[in-house]
Amino acid sequence: MVESQARRFFGSRVSRIEDDRLLRGRGRYVADIELPRELAAKFVRSYEAHASVAEIELGDAVEAEGVHAVFTGADFADSEIRCVSSYEGFQVSAQPILALDRVRFAGEALAMVIADDEYLAEDAAEMVFADLAPLPVVLDLDAALASDAEVLHDGWTDNAYVRRAVKTDGFDKAAAGAPHRLTIDLRNARHGAIPMENRACVADYDRGSNRFTLHTTTQVPHLIRAGLALAMDVPESQIRVIAPDVGGGFGVKAQLYTEEVACCLAARELGRPIKWVEDRREHFVASHHSREHRHRVTGYFDDLGRILALEADIRVDMGAYSVFPWTATMDNGMAMGILPGPYKIREYSATGTPVCTNKTPYGAYRGVARPAACFSIERLIDQIARHRGLDRAEVRRRNLLGADDYPWHSPSGLVYDSGSLAESLESVLQLGEYDVLLTEQAEARAQGRLFGIGLVAFTEQTAHTHQEFKQRGVPIVFGYETAKVRLDASGTAVVSASIHDHGQGLETTLAQIAADRLGLDLDKVRVEYGDTNQVAYGAGTFASRSAVLAGGAVTRAADDVAATLKEVAAHELEAAVEDMVIERGRLSVRGSPVVSIDISELCRLTYQRPERLPEGIEPSLESSRTYDAAPGTGAYTNAAHLSTVEIDPMTGKTAVLTYAIVEDCGPMINPMIVEGQIFGGVAQGIGTALFEEFLYDENGQPQSLTFSDYLIPTSTDVPDFAVAHLETPSPFTIGGIKGMGEGGAIAPGAVIASAIEDALSHLGETVVTDLPLTPERVLTHIDQAIAQGEGQ
Amino acid sequence: MRDITVTINGRPMSATVDPRLLLSDFIRQDAGLTGTHVGCEHGYCGSCTVHVDGASTRSCLTLAVQVAGRKVDTVESLAPDDETLHPIQQAFEDCHGLQCGFCTPGLLMSVAELANTNLVCDRAKIREHLAGNICRCTGYHQIIDAVEQALAEIREVQIDG
Ligand code: FES
Ligand code: FES
Numbered sequence: 001m002v003e004s005q006a007r008r009f010f011g012s013r014v015s016r017i018e019d020d021r022l023l024r025g026r027g028r029y030v031a032d033i034e035l036p037r038e039l040a041a042k043f044v045r046s047y048e049a050h051a052s053v054a055e056i057e058l059g060d061a062v063e064a065e066g067v068h069a070v071f072t073g074a075d076f077a078d079s080e081i082r083c084v085s086s087y088e089g090f091q092v093s094a095q096p097i098l099a100l101d102r103v104r105f106a107g108e109a110l111a112m113v114i115a116d117d118e119y120l121a122e123d124a125a126e127m128v129f130a131d132l133a134p135l136p137v138v139l140d141l142d143a144a145l146a147s148d149a150e151v152l153h154d155g156w157t158d159n160a161y162v163r164r165a166v167k168t169d170g171f172d173k174a175a176a177g178a179p180h181r182l183t184i185d186l187r188n189a190r191h192g193a194i195p196m197e198n199r200a201c202v203a204d205y206d207r208g209s210n211r212f213t214l215h216t217t218t219q220v221p222h223l224i225r226a227g228l229a230l231a232m233d234v235p236e237s238q239i240r241v242i243a244p245d246v247g248g249g250f251g252v253k254a255q256l257y258t259e260e261v262a263c264c265l266a267a268r269e270l271g272r273p274i275k276w277v278e279d280r281r282e283h284f285v286a287s288h289h290s291r292e293h294r295h296r297v298t299g300y301f302d303d304l305g306r307i308l309a310l311e312a313d314i315r316v317d318m319g320a321y322s323v324f325p326w327t328a329t330m331d332n333g334m335a336m337g338i339l340p341g342p343y344k345i346r347e348y349s350a351t352g353t354p355v356c357t358n359k360t361p362y363g364a365y366r367g368v369a370r371p372a373a374c375f376s377i378e379r380l381i382d383q384i385a386r387h388r389g390l391d392r393a394e395v396r397r398r399n400l401l402g403a404d405d406y407p408w409h410s411p412s413g414l415v416y417d418s419g420s421l422a423e424s425l426e427s428v429l430q431l432g433e434y435d436v437l438l439t440e441q442a443e444a445r446a447q448g449r450l451f452g453i454g455l456v457a458f459t460e461q462t463a464h465t466h467q468e469f470k471q472r473g474v475p476i477v478f479g480y481e482t483a484k485v486r487l488d489a490s491g492t493a494v495v496s497a498s499i500h501d502h503g504q505g506l507e508t509t510l511a512q513i514a515a516d517r518l519g520l521d522l523d524k525v526r527v528e529y530g531d532t533n534q535v536a537y538g539a540g541t542f543a544s545r546s547a548v549l550a551g552g553a554v555t556r557a558a559d560d561v562a563a564t565l566k567e568v569a570a571h572e573l574e575a576a577v578e579d580m581v582i583e584r585g586r587l588s589v590r591g592s593p594v595v596s597i598d599i600s601e602l603c604r605l606t607y608q609r610p611e612r613l614p615e616g617i618e619p620s621l622e623s624s625r626t627y628d629a630a631p632g633t634g635a636y637t638n639a640a641h642l643s644t645v646e647i648d649p650m651t652g653k654t655a656v657l658t659y660a661i662v663e664d665c666g667p668m669i670n671p672m673i674v675e676g677q678i679f680g681g682v683a684q685g686i687g688t689a690l691f692e693e694f695l696y697d698e699n700g701q702p703q704s705l706t707f708s709d710y711l712i713p714t715s716t717d718v719p720d721f722a723v724a725h726l727e728t729p730s731p732f733t734i735g736g737i738k739g740m741g742e743g744g745a746i747a748p749g750a751v752i753a754s755a756i757e758d759a760l761s762h763l764g765e766t767v768v769t770d771l772p773l774t775p776e777r778v779l780t781h782i783d784q785a786i787a788q789g790e791g792q
Numbered sequence: 793m794r795d796i797t798v799t800i801n802g803r804p805m806s807a808t809v810d811p812r813l814l815l816s817d818f819i820r821q822d823a824g825l826t827g828t829h830v831g832c833e834h835g836y837c838g839s840c841t842v843h844v845d846g847a848s849t850r851s852c853l854t855l856a857v858q859v860a861g862r863k864v865d866t867v868e869s870l871a872p873d874d875e876t877l878h879p880i881q882q883a884f885e886d887c888h889g890l891q892c893g894f895c896t897p898g899l900l901m902s903v904a905e906l907a908n909t910n911l912v913c914d915r916a917k918i919r920e921h922l923a924g925n926i927c928r929c930t931g932y933h934q935i936i937d938a939v940e941q942a943l944a945e946i947r948e949v950q951i952d953g
Contacts, residue, residue, distance in 0.1 A: 015885050022893030023881040025827015025867035029894070032826035119812065196831045196839055196894040196928050247829070247894025248928050280832040503891030503929045676888045679931030707836035707926070715919040715932045744931070 005562075006583055009512035009522060010735070013672035017522070018507040027245040030200040030217050031277045038202065038273040039068055041263060042121035044111040044128045045286065046103040049139070049358040049700025050152070051132035053101055056111055061127040066120035069270060070128065071112040073100040076265050079231045081256060085327040085473040090162045093153050093328070093356070095321040097231075097258045097265065103132065104152055104320035105360050106702055107285025112262050114274060137700040141294060141317040141355040152320065152356050159356045161318060161328040166336060167349040168411045174309040174347040178300030182383050187770045188372045188749065190292035190317060191692035193365040193684075194712060195502075197247020198278040199287055203263035207271060212264050213240045219249040219500050220325075220540030225532045226476060227256035227324045228264060243530040246502035250684070251364030252287050253502070254542045256324040259286070281705050288363030289694055292317040293335065293372035299380045305388040305395040309347035310411075312339050312376065316352075316369075319359040325476050326364060328354045333472035334369035334461075337412045341377040342421045342459040342638060343399040348411035358700045364542060366681060366745040371688060374458045375771065378750035382757065383767065392754070393434070396425055396457050407731075413471065415631065416459065419638040420728045424662045425457050431724050432642035432660035440644075445762055450647040450782075452759025454751040457640045462544035462665075462739025464634030478539040480628035481546070483553035485514060485561050487621035489607040491585075491600025493518055493561075495527045495554055498538020499546040503680075504741060505673040506546050510554050512669055513735075517558035518565075519582035520599065535624065544739030547669060548635060552627030552734035560623035568602050571614035627734065635730040635738040639663040641682070641747040645755040649782060652775035654690055654756060656719050659748075664726035665740035666733075674740060675723055681744020683718045688745070689752035690717070690772050756781065764789025796860035800825070801869040809856045815849075816840045818856035819866060827867040827897045831926070838925035841898035842866045848905040867897035870904065879949070880904060880942040889938035891929035899925045903939050911947050915940065 021027055044056075056072050076097040084092050099110045110130050115121035136150040143149060144159040152159055175181075201216040212234070218224050221241040229236045246253060259276055267274045278286065293316050300309040314335045322328035332352035340348055385395040400421040401408055408416040429435075437453050444451035461468075466479035484496040495514050501507050511525040518525075528534060539545075566580035569587035579590045588596030603621060605612055610619045629635065643659045661678055668674045691711040695703040704710040729736025753768040756778060760766055766784040770777060797806045800823050807822050819828045819842065831839035833852045840851040843865040870878040877885065880903050890896040899922065906913065906921050913921070918939045919932070927935060 016888070018893070019885040019890060020877070022890055022896055023867075023877060023884055023900070024871055025825065025897050027827075027893050029826075029829070031830070032820070034821075119810070194928060195892070196837060196926060197829070197892070198831070246892065247831075248892040250928070280834065280837075503893070505891070672888045676891055676930060676934055679933045680891060680929045681931070683931030684928070706834050707832055708834075712926050712928065714924075714926060715922045715936070718932050720915065720936070721931070721933050 005517055007516050009515050010669055011667065013670060014508065014512065014522060016505050016508045017511055029197060029245045029247055030202060030215050033202050033215050035202060035204055035273040038275050039114050039116065039270065040118040040121045041266065041274050041276040042113045042118065042125040043109040043259065044113065044125050044130065046099065046106055046108045046110055046130065046132065048103060048132045048134050049106045050135045050137045051103050052135060053099055053103060054131040054133050057129045057131065059127045059129060061113060061124040064124040064127060066116035067113060067124045069114045071098060071266060072110065073098040076262060079261055079265060081231055081258060081324050083322045083324040083327045084475055085162060085329045086475065087162045087164065087329060087473040091153065091156045093321045095258060097261050105358050106700055107360060109258060112266060114266055114270065118277065137358045139357055139359065139696055139700050141315050141357060144355045144357050145353065152358065161322060161354040161356055164332060164336065164352040165350070166412060168347050171309055171347040171349045175300045175311065178308045179302055180387065181298055181300045182380065182387060183296065183298040184379060184383060184767065184769055186295045186297065186376050186379060188291050188293045188375060189693035189772055190289050191688065191694055192289045193250035193252035195248030195250055195252065198280060198283045199253065199257065200277040201260050201263050202273055202275040203267040204273040205267040205271065211238050211240065213242065214260060214264055215242045215244065216260055217246050217253050218243045219246065219254045219502060219542055221500060221530055221532050222498055222538050223325050223540055224256055224260065228261060231261045232264060241532045243500055246500065249502045250366045251290065251368065251542060254540065255288055255326065255363040284705050284710065285360055285702050288323060289319060289360045290362060290365030291372065291688065293331065295372065295376045297376045297380050299384055301384055303388070304398055305384050305390050306398050307343060307345050310340055310345050312350040314350060314352040316354050317357050317359065318354045318362040319357060321361045323361050323363050325474060327474055329473055330364065331369040335373045337414055338370055338461055339373045339377055340410055340412060341374060342401055342457050344401050344405060346411055366684060367742040370460065370742065370746045371685065371749050374456065374746050375750045375753065378456045379753060379769065382754050392455050393425065393429060397422065400425065400457060414461065415633045416636045417730050417732045418728050419459060419636055420664045420726045421457055421638050424638055424640040424664055424726055427724055427726065428640035428642045428660055428662040431662055431722050432658065434642065437644060450649055450759040452645050452755040454643045454645065454755030454758065456747045456751045456754065458638065458747050460544065460637040460639065460740065460743040460746055461634040462637050463548035463629050463733065464543060465628045465632040467632035468634060479632065480538065480626035481549035481553050482535045482538040482624060482626045483550055483557050484535050484622065484624040485554065485557035487561055487603050489604050491524060491603045493520055493525045495525060496534040497527065497529045497550045497554065498535045498540065499550040500530050500541045504541065504546060504677065505670065506550065509547055509669040509673060510550060513551050513554050514558045517555055518562055520585060544741040548629055548733050548737050548739050549627050551669065551737055552629060553625050555734050556625035556627060557623040560625065561621050564617065564621055565599065565602055567614055567617050568606055569597050572597055629733050631732065635666065635733050637663065637665040637738045637740050637743055639743055639747065641751045643751045643755055645752060645759060647756065647759050647778060652779035652782065654773060654778055656686055656752065659719050660722040662724045662726065663740065663743060664728050666729045666736045666738035667727050668725065669737065671725065677741050678723060678744040679721050681742060682721065682748055683713050685745045685748025686718055686752065687713045688771060689749045693772055760785040794857050796857055798859050799863045801865055811855065811857050813856045814852055815854040815856050815859055816851040819851055825866050825868050829894050829897060831894065838902065839895050839898040841901040841925065843901060843905065848902050867900055870900060879945045880907065883938040883942035883945065887934045887938035887941060889930065889935040895925060895927040899927065899935065903942065907943060907946050911943050913943060
């Protein structure tokens with residue numbers, strides 16, 4: 001049980017502690033680190049998507065100016081990345097550190113050149129020639145599943161990593177008895193997180209102690225340590241992973257990469273630090289991709305538009321290899337679980353197939369499968385509304401879970417803890433002025449303009465721990481996070497955490513929590529993270545979990561330390577421990593605030609005057625605790641988004657005019673930071689909706705290699721946001737906190753698709769099923785709508 | 793190799809550089825000013841923005857030898873001292889205009905240019921001016937809030953002054 005303690009900082013919009021150094025250019029990112037005697041690495045990458053490696057001719061590279069070594073596959077053949085799902089029938093892939101006899105995606109590393117600096121390494125890399133004999137390429141996930149498709153890994157029976165199915169007992173009966181059914185096929189394009197900082201790492205090996213130190217751009221230092229230990233067959237105690245400031249992650253930095261292993265191995269081989277900094281072209285082909293889902297969804301519903309049963313077939317193009325630590329089944333598992341979304345759907349049947357193709361391996365990206373799941377269910381709801389001739393908001397009202405449906409046991413086995421779905425829907429209609437928008441739309445149409453309104457409600461599964469990950473078949477089940485709180489002799493609290501902060505503001509929010517629990521000012525709390533030597537274990541930052549899990553662990557550890565302080569203070573003040581009050585830097589006796597002692601004085605006493613400690617109290621003000629937010633299926637944040645768009649009928653270009661969000665993530669530690677997370681997510685979602693797609697030609701050659709062929713939303717593509725909050729506490733978590741880091745990115749694809757469809761609805765019917773909605777696709781929808789309208 | 797002298801953040805600096813050395817690498821490695829970041833090296837993202845003779849410039853598209861004899865200012869030049877931030881930096885802190893901080897130095901330099909050239913801007917104008925600086929974290933809204941605040945403050949100081 002967590003004791004109540006006055007909240008002074010929790011809930012307030014305090015400025016971020018980390019901002020000062022970042023604003024002054026004093027952040028320390030991996031590429032900024034310079035170790036003595038370091039050498040630079042450059043990778044030679046496959047120009048073919050699928051080929052056997054005939055020979056790698058090093059040519060003059062080895063002798064070139066400044067070159068120390070050139071490594072090829074055979075040099076690192078003892079290591080590999082192998083991530084095996086516990087799902088029955090999972091077909092195992094092993095990704096070599098540098099390619100051996102076969103390459104399976106364009107961009108796979110073939111050789112590694114080590115030289116005095118990056119310029120020289122790049123010169124030498126150009127001298128390496130790889131003789132590759134092309135093999136048939138498998139690029140499309142449906143084609144990959146055809147019976148005559150080339151099978152991409154030895155010993156596999158087909159290109160499905162695994163095949164999964166779930167079905168409720170009453171599904172068949174409910175589906176058969178439903179008066180109406182509708183089926184839609186939906187596609188989300190392959191795209192990715194694309195943080196502004198590319199990946200980078202600096203590996204060092206100490207021959208005296210046989211220890212590796214890897215500085216790397218990761219969200220999950222402890223998992224990278226675990227992955228390196230497996231890949232290199234080295235005990236974890238011989239590996240230290242440090243992730244300093246990281247310039248955005250969003251999931252793409254939550255996997256182990258071959259380059260990290262290669263740099264460690266090269267550092268051991270050469271006895272010098274090895275630094276590698278990815279360039280943007282490499283990032284587009286070698287950093288993991290995401291989001292490529294195809295769903296076939298069937299809704300069975302009654303005359304009132306209420307869904308009686310839901311059926312889904314989910315296929316995800318996971319690329320060439322299963323990634324560590326998620327395996328190749330992550331997106332399928334999540335999509336199959338969350339597809340029924342915020343709706344009261346009892347009967348459900350889903351099949352899922354993660355597919356292997358000759359594309360870059362597939363990793364996490366903010367929302368993991370939830371954007372695609374939200375897109376599918378929300379598109380379905382819109383089609384049901386049209387089918388029944390109902391308003392879109394009304395169909396949602398009729399299907400959403402109500403306040404008394406919680407805890408809701410979803411048909412896919414999830415337990416939704418709490419929420420305010422109906423309320424958030426009504427609030428967003430008010431905030432976004434739905435009624436006014438309907439009038440505006442009528443006026444716009446009268447002027448011949450294409451103006452549409454999009455509306456979506458969704459639930460974001462957050463801070464899920466062991467139950468969820470066990471169910472998803474990952475080899476390492478992520479549950480708890482760890483936090484250590486220590487007061488030093490001068491009265492400053494140092495909070496160390498296993499999560500990582502790369503923009504989420506955790507350096508501040510965890511300090512807010514610790515400061516409240518310890519009765520300290522914010523400037524008396526320092527939060528550190530990103531070093532596996534600071535805390536024993538933990539998973540890191542992903543899946544909207546850090547505020548909940550690290551927040552809970554910090555609460556527990558800080559309370560332990562506060563309890564010791566109270567013992568020492570009570571002894572000093574000759575009062576009862578139960579009467580001690582801790583606030584504003586002092587401990588005082590309840591009812592007589594003048595009888596008090598400074599925390600800094602207590603800290604000094606504890607460490608430096610052990611003879612004055614009460615009996616049985618050790619001279620230590622430190623506690624390390626974990627927190628796993630039982631029961632482990634997550635805390636459910638919910639939100640509703642409402643947006644308007646206008647389409648240029650000549651070019652098909654869509655402008656997002658307004659965007660309103662009502663979100664309920666429980667009690668907010670810092671609303672300003674919550675809003676930043678929402679806005680950032682929505683902007684990424686606008687990219688998903690309108691721009692972002694990794695394109696390939698028919699030979700598997702990547703066509704998106706620069707920011708001029710892969711468009712990211714800029715300041716002129718994103719509107720101002722309107723936001724409002726609800727705060728329904730989770731009954732499952734410490735402080736009632738729910739996660740929210742991914743929510744913003746989940747809905748925009750569905751919202752904008754809905755708005756575009758709506759903008760054309762007066763012309764005729766067209767069903768928006770594919771993202772992104774590039775001008776070209778929108779023009780096709782305009783043509784379809786007009787043709788359908790004229791045909792009537 | 794070429795000998796160059798550049799005034800970086802008000803201090804003259806001499807170095808012998810390879811003619812192909814990028815200004816971004818020169819700033820980060822030779823001058824040790826790692827506040828300037830490199831996000832794309834193809835002139836698109838704006839992370840590497842610095843001022844050359846007061847004009848905002850992509851340091852990844854500029855060679856070090858091109859700035860010989862000129863003045864280069866980086867993000868490290870903005871704050872007057874360790875206690876005080878520049879009004880633009882302060883506004884970014886107040887309005888939560890940054891998250892991971894990677895795009896931030898480039899953005900600050902672009903905003904500093906705006907503050908030097910056009911202090912009266914509405915949100916749409918600010919958005920236009922910053923369209924060459926990609927931020928993947930913030931969704932821009934709070935950046936625009938920050939720029940509005942900063943411009944207002946700088947205007948006020950100029951009027952008072
Ligand atoms: S690094 Fe110079 S514009 Fe991107
Ligand atoms: S703050 Fe991370 S890219 Fe802008």
